[in-house]
Amino acid sequence: MITLRTLIAVFFTLSSLVPCTAAEKKRPVATYSIVAFDSTTGQLGVAVQSNWFSVGSIVSWAESGVGAVATQSFVEPSYGPLGLELMRAGKTAEQALQALLTADEHKDVRQVAFVDANGNVSAHTGKKCIVYAGHVTGKGFSCQANLMEKSTVPAAMARAYEQARGPLAQRLFAALQAAQAEGGDIRGKQSAAILVVSGKHSGTPWAERIVDLRVEDHPAPLQELERLLLINEVYTHANRGDELMTENKVEEAMQEYTRAMELAPDNLEMKFWPAVTLASVGRVEQALPLFKEVFKREIKWAELVRRLPAAGLLPNDEKLIERILSVAAQE
Secondary structure, eight states: OOOHHHHHHHHHHHTTTTOOOHHSSSSOEEEEEEEEETTTOEEEEEEESSSSSTTTHHHHEEEETTEEEEEEESOOOTHHHHHHHHHHTOHHHHHHHHHHHHHHHTTTGEEEEEEETTTOEEEEEOSSSSSOOOOEETTTTTEESSBBBSSHHHHHHHHHHHOOOSHHHHHHHHHHHHHHHOOOBOOOOEEEEEEHHHHHHHSSSHHHEEEEEEESOOOSSHHHHHHHHHHHHHHHHHHHHHHHHHTHHHHHHHHHHHHHHHHHHTTTTHHHHHHHHHHHHOOOHHHHEEEEEHHHHHHHHHHHHHHHHTTSSOSHHHHHHHHHHHHHHHH
């Protein structure tokens, strides 16, 4: 049950904003964004792109098992933490957003979207948001945009999201791509972000962030964000491989490591550490080709091998170390 203290905090935070005339003199965060709930995994996410520096730091908010928020236009960042607090207290997306709008004297310049952990969605586009501005909601998602080149941007985002397949982050990204293809921000582009959190609160926030990527300043932010999404996938497979190795599930771990290597064939980390792991569990012959490829491209990794026994990452076995380093000498 929401407390009186929370309601008072909401009221005073939003009612203490600068007068509307001053707010209108601020540079608006012209933005397109999407908030969404994945009914299969329970994941919650928000993705955004804008002609504004570091847009992800003020627009996108999400909490595992609670909800996701996008707050933009003449942006009031407190809609993020306050909205999450209200939803955490049991309010639906609609109830939480309406509570904040009621307390906000300047709601006409806000554009905000909420989605809660049950897939309920609510969105608001103030009548003073700079055209083209609007939003389109669907089952478990909302797409919103302001200061767009065309009024068709939110609908294009919605279609792309609904038609996309794969993990939530990829579907969110598809919506961003569709917005840009439709014309996007009339002024251009500068930054982008994707934040996806797990469906259930675990008490370990760092483990609940499935994807947390930001492009702060780039001439092609969506291209850079796409590159980062790929790298994120690579390291997700590698980390999963490490987890499986700790469970002594070697074959399953190697499948994850192999997928990481396939996705990033030029990343030496993706070859070196699986090789180390294999060697540490006695599968030296399987590790040697990987070591050899790494040493061929950068011999300094051989020195790193010498340092690993002291850290407990390889057995303190001189013959094993010599066997590993012998593949470097073959080059």
